[in-house]
Amino acid sequence: MPSDSTDSNKFKQVLVVYNPASGTVGDFDRRLGAMVRHFAEEKGYVVNARPLTQDMTSAEMLAPVMGPFELVVAVGGDGTVGFVLGAVAESGLKIPVGIIPFGTGNLLARALKISTGKHNEDPLERAMDTIIHGDTINLDLGKMNGRWFTIDAGTGPIADAITKPIKEHKTKFRLLAYGWPLLKSVTHRPLRYQLTIDDGEKLDVEASGIFITNSSEMGIGVEGIEHLSDGVLDLLVMNPRSVVDYWRLLARFFRWFILNQDSGHVPYLLRKVKRVHIEMIPKQVSRSPLHRFARKTRDILSGKTHVPKIRFEAEAMIDGEPCGTTPCTIEIVPGAVLVRVPRAEAPAIVK
Structure with a gap:
């Protein structure tokens, strides 16, 4: 009989980290359903959604469930995105991070051309297309007194x-x-x-x-x-x-x-x-x-x-x-x- 770890490795997993308090993430349940459908139909991913809490550490956020994640997706504003990127960088994990900009300014998403900044734009549709069909780049990050920053x-x-x-x-x-x-x-x-x-x-x-x-x-x-x-x-x-x-x-x-x-x-x-x-x-x-x-x-x-x-x-x-x-x-x-x-x-x- 194959071991549990062998079975778990059959799953292609994506970790979706979201901030419940972000500016435009209010209807997250509906949006999460659309994300799960996109990831399952186009990439065969199993989605694990994890809300950020005030005292959550990087290790807690990235803790595996059924084996390692192949992709991490940050859903929220610049604060959420920055925390997720810093956590992945600190961990040394070489897995890509996708960004779904549901914040107020979405400055990094605009800089990366994931968002156009237009008020009538659907942030989910454009971001999902980027995550599934886009390319991967090496992104520089900054540090101030040991704390990561993106912009x-x-x-x-x-x-x-x-x-x-x-x-x-x-x-x-x-x-x-x-x-x-x-x-x-x-x-x-x-x-x-x-x-x-x-x-x-x-x-x-x-x-x-x-x-x-x-x-x-x-x-x-x-x-x-x-x-x-x-x-x-x-x-x-x-x-x-x-x-x-x-x-x-x-x-x-x-x-x-x-x-x-x-x-x-x-x-x-x-x-x-x-x-x-x-x-x-x-x-x-x-x-x-x-x-x-x-x-x-x-x-x-x-x-x-x-x-x-x-x-x-x-x-x-x-x-x-x-x-x-x-x-x-x-x-x-x-x-x-x-x-x-x-x-x-x-x-x-x-x-």
């Missing part, structure tokens, strides 16, 4: 603003929910940082936002799927000081959000890096006339006078979520995980 890490008032929208606002207003926090960031003076790059080169910079990106986020960074597998990160130092500077940032965002187009030249791209260490220098930076005007307007509207304090550390974030404070070290992990992408978009196909 970017950052610090400074502009980066901090990206972490502020609450879930209800993101669900209702989607990416427009970031508008008010970003506008409020104008009231904060730039900060001074020391950057230690790659082989030890040190730079002192003033910035309202430092971003280390693997691809474009909301118009910030360099577009193109090839940048997700090039073995380097883009170091961006943003220090807008005038209405014109902020207007250019806003124009990039709306060009990306509404037209789904790259804005070409990135004026605040400092260089390509593999590793950067960021420390905040506790020294106040002078405000521009725009910052002074915005600060004074806020004081008048709030009826309070805000007294500036010298700061010794700055908040940091990864993929739009808070992630401690400076000092922080960010580095690239080339080819950290395998990901399914549309066939026409794959620049580095894994054979």
Whole structure:
């Protein structure tokens, strides 16, 4: 009589990991039925669905049921996708990950061309076609102080603003929910940082936002799927000081959000890096006339006078979520995980 392990190996298994709280995953039961049908009819897969819980570890998420999984599918927003990709990378498993974007921004899915970002798009249909009929690429991931990220890490008032929208606002207003926090960031003076790059080169910079990106986020960074597998990160130092500077940032965002187009030249791209260490220098930076005007307007509207304090550390974030404070070290992990992408978009196909 064959053993249980032999019988279990006959099953081709796919693990579907989903976040019940993601922005558009509400009718997951119906969508799961469609996924099971697609996987069974076209690939002969047995589907194991596993909801993410708040305290779930990577090992718990990837624990096999009837033998090893041949495919992992992340269903949800950028947070869910990032957690799944980081877990697979940390485990060392060389199995492809498919992405079904059911979140608010779906930034990585847009960067990988799995999603177009159009409001009338069916995320399930396009994503399933990618998973079943697409190609597999080696995807770079970043790490900040040991935590994985897929799109970017950052610090400074502009980066901090990206972490502020609450879930209800993101669900209702989607990416427009970031508008008010970003506008409020104008009231904060730039900060001074020391950057230690790659082989030890040190730079002192003033910035309202430092971003280390693997691809474009909301118009910030360099577009193109090839940048997700090039073995380097883009170091961006943003220090807008005038209405014109902020207007250019806003124009990039709306060009990306509404037209789904790259804005070409990135004026605040400092260089390509593999590793950067960021420390905040506790020294106040002078405000521009725009910052002074915005600060004074806020004081008048709030009826309070805000007294500036010298700061010794700055908040940091990864993929739009808070992630401690400076000092922080960010580095690239080339080819950290395998990901399914549309066939026409794959620049580095894994054979």
